Amino acid sequence: EKVMTQSPDTLSVSPGERVTLSCRASQSVGTNLAWYQQKPGQAPRLLIYAASVRATGIPDRFSGSGSGTEFTLTISGLQSEDLALYHCHQYNTWPPRENPFGQGTKLDIK
Amino acid sequence: EVKLVESGGRLVQPGGSLRLSCAASGFAFKTFEMNWIRQPPGKGFEWISYISATGETIHYADSVRGRFTIARDNVQNSLSLEMNSLTDDDTAFYFCARFDYGGRRLSSWGHGTLVTVSA
Numbered sequence: 001e002k003v004m005t006q007s008p009d010t011l012s013v014s015p016g017e018r019v020t021l022s023c024r025a026s027q028s029v030g031t032n033l034a035w036y037q038q039k040p041g042q043a044p045r046l047l048i049y050a051a052s053v054r055a056t057g058i059p060d061r062f063s064g065s066g067s068g069t070e071f072t073l074t075i076s077g078l079q080s081e082d083l084a085l086y087h088c089h090q091y092n093t094w095p096p097r098e099n100p101f102g103q104g105t106k107l108d109i110k
Numbered sequence: 111e112v113k114l115v116e117s118g119g120r121l122v123q124p125g126g127s128l129r130l131s132c133a134a135s136g137f138a139f140k141t142f143e144m145n146w147i148r149q150p151p152g153k154g155f156e157w158i159s160y161i162s163a164t165g166e167t168i169h170y171a172d173s174v175r176g177r178f179t180i181a182r183d184n185v186q187n188s189l190s191l192e193m194n195s196l197t198d199d200d201t202a203f204y205f206c207a208r209f210d211y212g213g214r215r216l217s218s219w220g221h222g223t224l225v226t227v228s229a
Contacts, residue, residue: 034215036155042221043114044155044205049215087155091214095169096157101147103154 004090006102012110017078021105023071023088032092035064035073038085038104047086048073083107112136112218114206119223126196126227132189132206132220140184143209145216146191148202148225156202159191173199196227 003026013019023033031051038044046055048064051071061076075082088102118130132144146159159180160169168180179192189206203222210217 032214036216036219043219044207044216045219046215046217049210049213055217089155089216094214095160096171099154099156099171101155101157 003098004088004100004102006086006088006105008105009103010106010108013078013083013107014110015078015080019075019078019082019107021073021075021086021107023066023073023102025069025071025090028068029090029092031067032090033064033066033071034089034091035062036087036089037082038087044087078107080109083109112208114208114218114220116204116206116220116223119204119225121226121228122196123229124197124227127192127194128196128225130191130193130204130223130225132191134187134189134206134208137208137218139187142211143214144182144189145207145209146178146180146189147205147207147216147219148200149205149222150199150202155205161189193225196225198227200225201227 005024007022033051035048036044037047047058047062052064063074065072086105090100113135115133122128144161147155147157149155158171158174161180165182177195181190203224205219205222207216207219
């Protein structure tokens with residue numbers, strides 16, 4: 001069973017800050033991890049895959065790191081448009097026996 | 111431009127049935143694996159079903175297996191989800207999403223359609 005846990009649930013931030021979101025897997029998922037951004041009324045968007053590869057069109061202020069069970073999404077120089085819900089997703093186990101998504105981290109204004 | 115547009119969500123009574131659709135455009139639909147993911151209001155995503163590009167391989171989450179049926183029409187470029195025996199726990203936004211080539215990350219998503227199960 002691979003359970004994904006994100007922390008914190010909510011993070012209050014200010015524009016310009018460096019922000020770090022965490023995702024922990026209960027068992028190793030290698031680097032088979034993705035991050036998604038979700039804004040109200042919009043389709044979710046793939047930000048990062050293979051733990052550290054930016055998806056097409058994603059600004060370089062977004063970066064991902066980690067392997068095994070510990071992963072981080074960093075936003076360097078937060079912009080107001082980055083206020084959103086962020087989800088991690090393990091795709092190491094297929095088909096998944098447990099929900100492969102974390103519960104999400106919400107970024108809101110401090 | 112890749113577009114995925116879900117439809118069919120509405121209020122339904124417990125025990126009822128519903129069929130969701132996802133219209134795909136802007137890409138070679140018949141070559142991509144597809145999924146349904148749902149999100150209860152205020153909560154995180156839950157993967158619920160997958161179908162291979164040809165439709166030969168299908169997977170379900172335990173929470174929906176035996177009640178939900180995924181299907182695709184590679185001529186009409188559409189994906190569907192037939193939902194039966196609905197309960198309050200099935201209340202959620204339902205998204206269709208496409209896997210990338212060569213990797214099971216979800217590279218494109220629709221905006222979602224809301225299913226509300228309530229008496």
